[in-house]
Amino acid sequence: MELVAEKTSGGGSSARKPRTRDAEATKARILDAAKREFAKNGLGGARVDVIAEKARANKRMIYHYFESKEGLFQTVLENAYVDIRTAEQKLNLDHLAPKEALERLVRFTWDYYLKNPEFITLVNSENLHRAKHLKKSEIVKVYSRKFVSMVKTILDRGVAAGVFRDGVDPVQLNITIAAIGYYYLTNRFTGSIVFERDLLAKDALEERLRFNIDTIMRLVAT
Amino acid sequence: MELVAEKTSGGGSSARKPRTRDAEATKARILDAAKREFAKNGLGGARVDVIAEKARANKRMIYHYFESKEGLFQTVLENAYVDIRTAEQKLNLDHLAPKEALERLVRFTWDYYLKNPEFITLVNSENLHRAKHLKKSEIVKVYSRKFVSMVKTILDRGVAAGVFRDGVDPVQLNITIAAIGYYYLTNRFTGSIVFERDLLAKDALEERLRFNIDTIMRLVAT
DNA sequence: TCGTTAATGCACTAACTGGTTACTTTTTAG
DNA sequence: CTAAAAAGTAACCAGTTAGTGCATTAACGA
Incomplete structure (x- = not known):
């Protein structure tokens, strides 16, 4: 289900294929979810688990990409x-x-x-x-x-x-x-x-x- | 109601007994500490234990006077x-x-x-x-x-x-x-x-x- | 096809958090 | 002086929290 990008492999250096794993997309989803959660509850009130859930990503990914x-x-x-x-x-x-x-x-x-x-x-x-x-x-x-x-x-x-x-x-x-x-x-x-x-x-x-x-x-x- | 003033002392207008227990004073200390803690960390970031400590009061007192x-x-x-x-x-x-x-x-x-x-x-x-x-x-x-x-x-x-x-x-x-x-x-x-x-x-x-x-x-x- | 690397998921934890229970001590009305 | 109410305390609890260890799976170059 996460395989999104219809991006067929074009020319160029980064021939994009449909990916079941897409670091950039996951990162983007996390950032978007985080923006909303931080905006809604502040840094202190925001919950990492909620961000992960909203981003349809695993919490582990947040720490993988953003450290903390x-x-x-x-x-x-x-x-x-x-x-x-x-x-x-x-x-x-x-x-x-x-x-x-x-x-x-x-x-x-x-x-x-x-x-x-x-x-x-x-x-x-x-x-x-x-x-x-x-x-x-x-x-x-x-x-x-x-x-x-x-x-x-x-x-x-x-x-x-x-x-x-x-x-x-x-x-x-x-x-x-x-x-x-x-x-x-x-x-x-x-x-x-x-x-x-x-x-x-x-x-x-x-x-x-x-x-x-x-x-x-x-x-x-x- | 909680007015404690010189009830017992009678004549001497300012004969406040030093009290070891003073509900009003404790309340006031809690409110003051809470104001600072809430201002510093927001509602979500503020810690009830910290407020109690700053107020030199027991945490139970906070719930006693303010419910939550x-x-x-x-x-x-x-x-x-x-x-x-x-x-x-x-x-x-x-x-x-x-x-x-x-x-x-x-x-x-x-x-x-x-x-x-x-x-x-x-x-x-x-x-x-x-x-x-x-x-x-x-x-x-x-x-x-x-x-x-x-x-x-x-x-x-x-x-x-x-x-x-x-x-x-x-x-x-x-x-x-x-x-x-x-x-x-x-x-x-x-x-x-x-x-x-x-x-x-x-x-x-x-x-x-x-x-x-x-x-x-x-x-x-x- | 294979081996390496990056992406992902699950289960776990140690510290914390708001809130409570059960109890002691002081104040005060009668 | 006494009994009850009010003030205060410490230990505790159940649920959360940010953060991890480790196994697994997909991507990709050779």
Whole structure:
């Protein structure tokens, strides 16, 4: 049943045949299951047995490929960061007018958090552990640099075009763009109680996005 | 009920007998230890034995007073909310000019998160559990209402005085004030890596507070 | 076809975990 | 002074947990 890949042996260096054993596929299934389990219960609350079961893999495989529960978490977290940073790069904001580019980034950030709630939960978990896993990741640092410079470019272009005021710190702006979406979504459950409205209702979400775009635009306006 | 005060001592107002057994004190020690342990490791990661040890109490006492680990968590969380809402009410913002009042609230929120980091972690934990504990708390809802109306009053006063624009939703404003501080602080560890600067350095904190006040002021400005 | 290597599965464990039972000691009402 | 209630303790339990040892099976190069 695990023989999946219809990949008939093609040319090239790695002629893929249908395999009953497929390390890559098993690894991928484990990572996917782990992402969901870690996101749902945090690093401490996640159960290795549950991950193995969800991945339709043997627990032994987890330790074979990822060494430990923490090793698995680290890989999951690293992938999550690479995924969002990659998606951001694909936005191609340099082709847009500064205002449009900024709005698009705010929109993207919001949509990404909304569609990938596990990213938020993983980051929360990692901060509970004082970023001990992320610290070890070199790749994340490289991606982050590109991300910060992306926002700086938009800002600089906007200032040059006279549509943004000067002196806005790109890092602070970055943090703020993330914050106004992240906070709303990560605290959607307690927030819905405290503010006595369903923060996840369709129009509530739309209203918040509009508010966030407005907040950022006013922040950089001349 | 458990009020133990000077029942026996009669006349001498402060003639508290040193007690070797003190239910209230033990409860308080347990709650304090629990707050720290839950904040540090989350609900799932916290260990009941550790809480008992930190509180210099027997584990049995925890179950005696709080029924279960989750019951203890709920009480800790409830107290945390009551504490922050009480502190907010004490700000007495109604006596200040609208702009001052708003700035003071932004400042307070930031300082409170900074001085009580466990509040943030507890809220994060609770959201991981979809607010199942907070849902049961009536007292929190009452306090929350007062809190929201406080911001609404400031906003209304500002509009009337012509210093704030009309049409800003007090709930969205509230969320935003919390967000720009909360996000920065809860993600201070991963943030320090991603942005390659020490977000907790004294001047970084001051700069962020200034930026946040600016953000909110621009948001409500006419 | 065969031998080596990588992938997989099963059964196990040592340490832990939340929660409890049975008991002792202190406080306090009458 | 006494009896009962409240406060406190230690040992224990049953179920879990991350992590392993070892046998087995498939893939693949020669």
